[in-house]
Amino acid sequence: MCRWMMLMLLWSASCLAGEPVFDAIDYQSPQKYLGIPDSVGNQSQIVAQARKLKADQDQQTVANVLDWMNSNLKCQTDLAYNWRNYDTVIRDGCYGSCADYAIVCGALLRGAGIPAVWVKTMDVSWIQDFKQGRPFQSWSGHVFLEIYLDKKWVLLDPGARQLYPRYSTGARILPGNRFAYHKGNDPRAMVMSLQWEEWKQQTRDYFTQLDLSLLPVDVKSRVSLRSANSKGKECYVIGNSPYYQRMTKMAREQGFHYIQSFNSGFDQYLPRARGRSLYIETHDGQPLVKQEVLEKYFPGAFSGVEKGQIKVDGTHIIFVDFSKEKVSEAESEKTLKQRVQILEEQVKVLQEQLKVLLKKDPDAR
Incomplete structure (x- = not known):
C-alpha cells in the first residue's frame, strides 16, 4: 500500500x-x-x-x-x-x-x-x-x-x-x-x-x-453598430493628416453617414470596405497604400489610379490626388510673382517719367 x-x-x-x-x-x-x-x-x-x-x-x-x-x-x-x-x-x-x-x-x-x-x-x-x-x-x-x-x-x-x-x-x-x-x-x-x-x-x-x-478586451469579438440610416452609406478613408480630414469632409458632403479613416491595420479595415466606398490619399499618382496590400482585397485596383477611380466587385475606390492642389498653389505663386514683377516695372517707368518732368520744370519740386 x-x-x-x-x-x-x-x-x-x-x-x-x-x-x-x-x-x-x-x-x-x-x-x-x-x-x-x-x-x-x-x-x-x-x-x-x-x-x-x-x-x-x-x-x-x-x-x-x-x-x-x-x-x-x-x-x-x-x-x-x-x-x-x-x-x-x-x-x-x-x-x-x-x-x-x-x-x-x-x-x-x-x-x-x-x-x-x-x-x-x-x-x-x-x-x-x-x-x-x-x-x-x-x-x-x-x-x-x-x-x-x-x-x-x-x-x-x-x-x-x-x-x-x-x-x-x-x-x-x-x-x-x-x-x-x-x-x-x-x-x-x-x-x-x-x-x-x-x-x-x-x-x-x-x-x-x-x-x-x-486578458485585455478581445477586439476581434467587437460588433460594429450602424443606424438604419447609415446602411449603404458607409465610406472608408485611407489617409494621413491633414488629408484624411479633407477626404472625410468630402465623404460627408457626398452623403455618407458612417466614415472610418485609417492609415494602418489594412488587413483589418480593407475587408470591411468591400461593397462600400473607399477614398485613398494619393500624391503624384502614388496612393498611400501599397499596391500589393490594396490588391490583396481589390484585385486590379491600381489600374484606376490614372483615372482617379475604379469599381472592383461593387466597391467604389476613389484615388484623391492632392498633388494637383500643389500644382495649383505653384501656379498661383508664379502668377503672383509675375504681377509683382509687372508692378516693379511700372514703378520704374513712373520714376523715369518723374525725373524727366523735374528736369523740365525745376520749380515743380
Missing part, C-alpha cells in the same frame, strides 16, 4: 513539474538565479565566454553579450522544433527561434554574474483565438528574460535588444501585447517551444483553463 502511494506521489509530482507557474520566483534572493543548470550547457565553457564579455557596468555587459551573439549566431528557423541548448547553438553557429536565443543569452548573463530568469509568453491575440475556438495559423509566443541590474529586476527582450527598466515583475501583459504565464530557473524543465510537441500540449492544457479576465 505504501509503495503504491509513493508511486502515485511521484507520478503527481512529475505531472505538476511541467505545469506553468507565474509566481514561483523569489525576487528577494537574486543570487538564486546565477547558477547554470546542466540542461543549459557546459558551465565552464559558458563562464569562460561570459568573462570575456563582462564589463565594469552590468548594462554594458548585457550589450556586449547581445553584440557577441549577433555577430556569431545566425537564424535558421528549421531548427526551432528540437531541444537546443548553449552547447548546441554555439557548435552550430545558429539559433532556431527566440527560445534558444534566450537560453544562450540567459546562460551568458548568469555566467557574467547577472541573475536571469526565463519568461514564457503567448500573444494575447493567439490566446483569445484559442479560447474562442477561432482558427489560427501558428502558435505565437515569445521568450523574455528578467535580469537583475542596478539592484532591481528589469525586463529584457534579447532578440529585439530592448531593455525595459521601468518594469514590474507582476506585469502579465508584456511588450508586443504578450501574456506572461511561466517563469523559471531551468528552461528545459519549464518546457520550451524547442520541445515542440510537449510544449504544445502544455500550452494547450494551460490556456484551456485560463481565466479570460486576465
